[in-house]
Amino acid sequence: MLAQFLAKVGVEVVLTPVTYRVVAWLKHAEREDYYDRDTNFNPFRLQ
DSSP states (O other), X not given: OHHXXXXXXXXXXXXXXXXXXXXXXXXXXXXXXXXXXXOOOOXXXXX
């Protein structure tokens, strides 16, 4: 079980930079990048 866990974590650690580059390339190719700039996620309102 420990070997399987370490293998999965190792694969994710190795492939994370690749995933980030692919996502950045796709965002650039599609010219879309969404941010929630004007969204208030605070569930408590003080106003």
